[in-house]
Amino acid sequence: MKKLNKKLLIGTGVAFSLLFSPFSQAFAEEPTTGERKQVDNVAHRGAAGYAPENTIASFGLAVDMKADYIEIDVQRSKDGELVVIHDTTVDRTTDGKGKVGDLTLEQLRSLDAGSWKGEEFAGEPIPTFEEILDRYHGKVGILIELKAPELYPGIEEQVAEALSERNLDKPQNEKIILQSFNFDSMKKMDELLPHVPVGVLTSNRALTTKAALKEISTYAEWFNPSYGIVTEDVVNEVHSQGMQIGSWTVRSQEAADFLFDMKVDAIITDYPDYVDPRNE
Ligand code: G3P
Ligand code: CA
Numbered sequence: 109m110k111k112l113n114k115k116l117l118i119g120t121g122v123a124f125s126l127l128f129s130p131f132s133q134a135f136a137e138e139p140t141t142g143e144r145k146q147v148d149n150v151a152h153r154g155a156a157g158y159a160p161e162n163t164i165a166s167f168g169l170a171v172d173m174k175a176d177y178i179e180i181d182v183q184r185s186k187d188g189e190l191v192v193i194h195d196t197t198v199d200r201t202t203d204g205k206g207k208v209g210d211l212t213l214e215q216l217r218s219l220d221a222g223s224w225k226g227e228e229f230a231g232e233p234i235p236t237f238e239e240i241l242d243r244y245h246g247k248v249g250i251l252i253e254l255k256a257p258e259l260y261p262g263i264e265e266q267v268a269e270a271l272s273e274r275n276l277d278k279p280q281n282e283k284i285i286l287q288s289f290n291f292d293s294m295k296k297m298d299e300l301l302p303h304v305p306v307g308v309l310t311s312n313r314a315l316t317t318k319a320a321l322k323e324i325s326t327y328a329e330w331f332n333p334s335y336g337i338v339t340e341d342v343v344n345e346v347h348s349q350g351m352q353i354g355s356w357t358v359r360s361q362e363a364a365d366f367l368f369d370m371k372v373d374a375i376i377t378d379y380p381d382y383v384d385p386r387n388e
Pocket of ligand 2: 179180181253
């Protein structure tokens with residue numbers, strides 16, 4: 109029943125916004141050859157093709173480039189603070205070394221997370237999760253990935269609390285979506301925040317069967333596969349199970365064009381400008 113209500117509320121929100129949108133006429137008519145549906149343009153780790161991933165520089169650029177969402181990776185410091193970084197170590201994207209979970213917030217914040225991408229980004233810090241919520245909610249959608257949540261017991265409750273404190277746990281509230289490769293973590297998030305859409309991430313073709321998608325649809329609103337396993341049949345089956353599909357990671361115009369042709373609902377891209385020109 110809870111699941112039904114969640115789907116209904118989200119669906120009602122979509123229908124309501126379509127009714128009053130300039131696209132309502134287009135949706136009411138039969139699409140003609142060559143027409144493109146609108147897709148959500150999701151800036152992967154920010155505009156990570158142009159600026160250091162998961163930093164304010166990257167998220168700010170994504171907003172300037174008119175992305176619909178920023179995608180962020182959330183982990184936890186040794187002293188329990190939620191931080192935004194992709195790898196489970198700081199080695200690749202900062203001037204430090206070690207596991208994220210072995211370093212305190214102060215140690216993490218002292219690192220340079222920008223220089224590896226270019227000297228003009230020197231000194232960019234690792235953001236905190238709450239800093240990103242406060243800076244961007246209401247300005248741009250936020251696709252929140254719980255990265256390796258199995259390393260951080262209780263991180264689901266912490267994320268839920270940070271969202272609830274900001275009233276971001278309401279239906280259709282300011283475009284917040286949760287996602288993870290860890291499906292159990294997303295089942296938990298669905299129970300903790302029944303009105304916030306959740307998604308599952310995978311590159312596993314075996315999870316694109318009707319039976320697998322049906323099971324996933326009992327708790328998820330989004331099925332988010334790597335684009336290598338996207339086909340028209342997969343997109344249709346995801347839709348027939350009442351879910352939406354967002355695919356990653358676009359790093360070429362060809363990949364963006366392929367996903368437009370597949371009629372996915374969201375394109376997750378390092379280059380928001382590869383999506384925009386065709387997204388009218
Ligand atoms: O949003 C999809 C994408 O972020 C999943 O892969 O490794 O970039 O976090 P990854
Ligand atoms: Ca991610």
